[in-house]
Amino acid sequence: MGGKTSLRKAWEVLFPYLIYYLAYNAAYLILAFVYQATVNRFGGAYGQFMMAHAATVTGVMGGLCMLVGILPLVPMLKEELRARGETFCFAGTKAAAHTVLLAFSVSLALNALLTLTGFVDNSQTYREVSDRQYGVAFAAGLILYGLISPLAEEIVFRGVIYNRLRRLYHPTIGIIVSGVFFGAFHGNLVQGVYGACLGMLMAYLYERSGNFCIPILFHAVANLTVYLAARFAEVQEILFTPAGCAVLLAVSAGCILAERRFGKAE
DSSP, X not given: OTTSXXXXXXXXXXXXXXXXXXXXXXXXXXXXXXXHHHHHHHOHHHHHHHHHTHHHHHHHHHHHHHHHHHGGGHHHHHHHHHHTTOOXXXXXXXXXXXXXXXXXXXXXXXXXXXXXXXXXXXOHHHHHHHHHHHTSOHHHHHHIIIIIHHHHHHIIIIIIIIHHHHHHTOHHHHHHHHHHHHHHHTOSHHHHHHHHHHHHHHHHHHHHHOOTHHHHHHHHHHHHHHHHHHTOHHHHHHHSSHHHHHHHHHHHHHHHHHHHHHOSOO
């Protein structure tokens, strides 16, 4: 590894994302063409139905494109897991329970903190993105945000990019850089801050556990927690308060301290 230049290392880290980006967008262009062609061809009730459910259609298209995008990265993922001596296996019960609790508390805590500080209200771009995301039909949203998005994004950012960063540089550098990269990937400041924080935490948990299922599980639970909370104003009225935020932050800190004290997953 020492013989590689800085440029070569940077390219090795960025290449997987470039491949994912190109495959995703190529698939999206094809699906968008098919969508528009079918609307033009059939029109009438079909066209009205598709237009009325535009957010869901766009979400489903995005989910399919994510799956297409990660296909070229699967061999890279296998190579990185093999280099770590890791097999793709489910987390133990204790590790899974700890991950679920931490993901639940920290995702709500960060959202509450961003809301209470007025950060959310000051971002028009975030509100537009949020409206599109939460405009997806409920069942489609559960699959998209609870399964497809966590799997695809974890393969890209933790499975391949983080593993390459830790191999080429150092785990600490990998945790920070992959987290910042993950935040920037979201394209707006609010989700960028949120994504960077969670991205670094997921990479840290992955490094500590040595189990790639841990960040996938964390990501899925965090996504679903925020997705469901956004649909229930009563939950936000209780948790998105100074007291609620303080409790959630305390629980999150307790989970992280417990992980540090009791070590690796089963």
